Amino acid sequence: MRNLLILALTLISFNMLRGQSKTLKIGIAGLTHTHVHWLLGREAFEDIEIVGIAEPDKALAARYAKQYGFSMELVYDSLEEMVEATSPEAITAFGTIAAHLEVVEFAAPRGIHVMVEKPLAISLKDAERMASLARKYNIHLLTNYETTWYATHHELKSRLDAGEIGALRKVVIRDGHRGPKKIGVNKEFLEWLTHPEYNGAGALMDFGCYGANLMTWLMEGQRPLSVTAVTQQLQPENNPLVDDEAMIILTYPKANALIQASWNWPIGRKDMEVYGLKGVLYADNGKDLRKRIAEGYDGYQEEQFSVKERAYPVNDPFAYLVAVVRGEINRAPTDLSALENNLLVMEILEAAMKSARTGETVHLPE
Missing domain, CATH: 3.40.50.720 (NAD(P)-binding Rossmann-like Domain)
Structure with a gap:
């Protein structure tokens, strides 16, 4: 006993x-x-x-x-x-x-x-x-x-990997809003978000990183062949020290991406279009996904999906952090949160800043 x-x-x-x-x-x-x-x-x-x-x-x-x-x-x-x-x-x-x-x-x-x-x-x-x-x-x-926690992005990648739209050829990623000052961010945030010493750049860094991160994930960690970028300052009165408009083009052996990062969108957005040989997948936001399959020259069949939130702990950054630290999730190097993915993101962003500054395409080492 x-x-x-x-x-x-x-x-x-x-x-x-x-x-x-x-x-x-x-x-x-x-x-x-x-x-x-x-x-x-x-x-x-x-x-x-x-x-x-x-x-x-x-x-x-x-x-x-x-x-x-x-x-x-x-x-x-x-x-x-x-x-x-x-x-x-x-x-x-x-x-x-x-x-x-x-x-x-x-x-x-x-x-x-x-x-x-x-x-x-x-x-x-x-x-x-x-x-x-x-x-x-x-x-x-x-x-x-x-955007890591958008269920539509994970559903999109599953459908892409399953071959539903054919081999990947082109991705267009758009992120941003009207600008930090216009949307009313507090002064403590605004002071450094619009200063290159603390944020590195403006919209290029703030929103260009989303596209570089997602594209690296979609391409399974493949490094782009080249990076070409153009930046503008369309609100000098609000963002005197940094860019507020950036367009970044990434080229790969059999695909390309256009990343549109902006503090000049009239309506805030985080959306992505992924084009394959047979059709397109549109992640309009975190919940709404569309698929178009080509018919003839300009025809198509469209399906619309409302995607449910992912299950705990992959629906939330802090639950994910706990699971990684506790060894419940073994992350892959290509995962959206992973260090390896984000090192390549920084390589892309730095090449984009150089390209915008010099007006020349930057070729990345193999």
């Missing part, structure tokens, strides 16, 4: 520990990137616990504390103080893109995993340094894009 009681207590203790380990302790590095609302306003699952926030701007932190009901005792002046006091297992970076390197330089040697908001870094040099640290210290370094 005594042995049975000991066994029962052991099993209870094991299950309690296992339940505790399931919850990932997350620290937040910065609050100036307004994508942080995604995390702060997230439904209260038991998969994560926000143990600390590093944000020196106490007025900003107090504003969000009031909005979301967290205690200001969670807020620390620096990343060092927050980590020392709370020992997070992972850090989510919601500061400037330029600050991503600093976060990884601090977190990686301590074995702390990192998820940054898109894009991975402000430059290819920073991205390569971050990758080197992640590999050296064996941490996960993920990049979060809104």
